[in-house]
Amino acid sequence: MKPADISIAALARLVADAKSAEHRHPLLSQMRVRAGADWVGHVRRMLGAVTGSQPAESVPDFGVYNLWVFDDVSEMRAEIARRDREGGSCA
Secondary structure (H helix, E strand, O other): OOOOHHOOOOOOOOHHHHHOOOOOOOOOOOOOOOOOOOOHHHHHHHOOOOOOOOHHHOOOOOOOOHHHOOOOHHHHHHHHHHHHHOOOOOO
């Protein structure tokens, strides 16, 4: 997702909340993927940013992607390192 995918007001609220909670981490690099289908809309529905629910059978087929959400950066780094040892990085 990119800042243009959400409203300016929502982005400002998120930044202010992150700063006040000392959860602000400057972006040093980023990876982009060709999302295809309605990836952004699907993620918004999953995160509750869009009202209404979507039955499981109507979820678009995004292929063989995995979505992992971490609330601990150390755990995320450990998982990335583990996967790099398994198959190597694609970066």
